Amino acid sequence: MSYYDDELSAKISSALAIFGLVWYTALWCIGLLGAISVYRRYRNRPIFVNFTPAFEAPGVSVLRPLKGLDPDLYTNLESTLRLDYPNFEIIFSVSDEKDQALPIVTELLQLYPNVKAQIVVGQEVVGVNPKVNNLVRSYKLAENDIIWVLDSNVFVDPGTLARSVEALTAPRKPTQRRIGVIHHVPFVDKVNSCWGSRVEAVFLNTVHAKMYVAINTVAIESCVVGKSNIFRRSDVDLVNGTLKPRDPLDLDVGIKRGFASFGRFLAEDNMIASALWHELGIRHELSTDVAHNVVGNMSISDYVWRRVRWLRVRKRMVLAASLVEPFTESILLSIIGSSSVRYLFGIPRSWFLIVHFLLWFLVDTSVYSSLAGRLPAVIDGHFVMAWIFREVAALPIWLFAVFGNDVVWRGEHYRILQNGEVAPSSSGNDK
Structure with missing residues (x-):
């Protein structure tokens, strides 16, 4: 590989790392905005x-x-x-x-x-x-x-x-x-x-x-x-x-x-x-x-x-938002963020991931506590296990969902059409 190829590869890697860091930061800002807004609106309702x-x-x-x-x-x-x-x-x-x-x-x-x-x-x-x-x-x-x-x-x-x-x-x-x-x-x-x-x-x-x-x-x-x-x-x-x-x-x-x-x-x-x-x-x-x-x-x-x-x-209703959804979830977002800061600043991936998931969990539990208001928020071992499952299962569920259009609602089978319209479906493959 020539010097120019190496230089081009380095520029592309830097651009991707910067874009990844911007995306990671933007998603954290949105999440924090949601958590703060939930606190202000519901904590002392x-x-x-x-x-x-x-x-x-x-x-x-x-x-x-x-x-x-x-x-x-x-x-x-x-x-x-x-x-x-x-x-x-x-x-x-x-x-x-x-x-x-x-x-x-x-x-x-x-x-x-x-x-x-x-x-x-x-x-x-x-x-x-x-x-x-x-x-x-x-x-x-x-x-x-x-x-x-x-x-x-x-x-x-x-x-x-x-x-x-x-x-x-x-x-x-x-x-x-x-x-x-x-x-x-x-x-x-x-x-x-x-x-x-x-x-x-x-x-x-x-x-x-x-x-x-x-x-x-x-x-x-x-x-x-x-x-x-x-x-x-x-x-x-x-x-x-x-x-x-x-x-x-x-x-x-x-x-x-x-x-x-x-x-x-x-x-x-x-x-x-x-x-x-x-x-x-x-x-x-x-x-x-x-x-x-x-x-x-x-x-x-x-x-x-x-x-x-x-x-x-x-x-079928908001295709673009649906396609980027996995990249807003904690696991893929952590991969994007850890890869970006490792390339740009040399921060070890393991340290980054520990801090990322700890803070993500704390923000999520803060949202839960704010919504509960004056009621106690039950954050126990069962909650933690359910939270971990939800995070891990998000991507596999999305991958399965995105490659199909048939659904079942209250025992009836439907096929989702363009713009969220539906038609009856005889398919029995989806639950």
């Missing part, structure tokens, strides 16, 4: 709520889609009947009159006769998504413009709705876009002995929350999951998921818009939020509350297939 008088409180329709006996279903549904808010209704939706959730809802309504609530039985098929089909009739029957869609495996604190409405209706600066969605970061505060449940709890309470809050703090793009979302029906009725800015002069002839139009997506919650962001130009906001996510009895296999499902959905 309020217990009590001070809301406007009842006659000034905007009406809210709480929609709870039900299918079967989700873990802790009674407690989850009861939490909405105990909301500390003066002006709301609850609509429980089931697609089948034989659904096992119905007796539980009926019992709860008898225990809380003073709460305005009803049960809607029967779906209206508007697309492939069973959750949307289940909610269409309830959505039409809702009396209020403000809609809160709350999954059945979530329970909320009594003041959640009041604080969320305050955030939704808060005055804005003239230069700020109007708030169109209030959402809540999922948090698991109860976990059983099943290892899949432990790993899922670690994922939601650490890396997911850290990145989710960081992205929403920067707020350069829509990033919303659908456990607990509040929006205005008058806004949703104007969008359809094309993500193209809406022309006020468009006569909408033959164009299907509104909630029912999102039945063609599997992740309808994310698409509704993205549509409001891109088509109407309105922004999102996290409240100071969390959506207490009950994960139930999950095996490791359940955890893996759940991650595969949503990775495949994300791949």
Whole structure:
């Protein structure tokens, strides 16, 4: 090899090392931004709520889609009947009159006769998504413009709705876009002995929350999951998921818009939020509350297939972000960082890796503790083992997920199409 070849090789190696160090530093900055934002927003979140008088409180329709006996279903549904808010209704939706959730809802309504609530039985098929089909009739029957869609495996604190409405209706600066969605970061505060449940709890309470809050703090793009979302029906009725800015002069002839139009997506919650962001130009906001996510009895296999499902959905919705995701995880990032600093500064790889993983773990546990708020964060041997498994399994799961498009959701097989739309699939190879 000639001198010039050696010089070119050295320049390429230096450039790659510098790029790797910049990437490593940038990802740490994003992670720290998420951890700091979680601390500020959730560590000392309020217990009590001070809301406007009842006659000034905007009406809210709480929609709870039900299918079967989700873990802790009674407690989850009861939490909405105990909301500390003066002006709301609850609509429980089931697609089948034989659904096992119905007796539980009926019992709860008898225990809380003073709460305005009803049960809607029967779906209206508007697309492939069973959750949307289940909610269409309830959505039409809702009396209020403000809609809160709350999954059945979530329970909320009594003041959640009041604080969320305050955030939704808060005055804005003239230069700020109007708030169109209030959402809540999922948090698991109860976990059983099943290892899949432990790993899922670690994922939601650490890396997911850290990145989710960081992205929403920067707020350069829509990033919303659908456990607990509040929006205005008058806004949703104007969008359809094309993500193209809406022309006020468009006569909408033959164009299907509104909630029912999102039945063609599997992740309808994310698409509704993205549509409001891109088509109407309105922004999102996290409240100071969390959506207490009950994960139930999950095996490791359940955890893996759940991650595969949503990775495949994300791949079809945001391909670029999905492709770089492995390089944001701790293991590949540590390889990039250690290789870069070893080449540039001669720092031993082993020292770097020890410090990297120790600090990464401490940041993740800080996020968990902040989300727990005044509740104790249980960081024991089981947590550490689940955390290690989550980190090690991230890349293999991603590799498997990226080379497929079929998923299973609530027993039904789907094929993910372009932009996150779905079609029924007869494949039985994916769980």
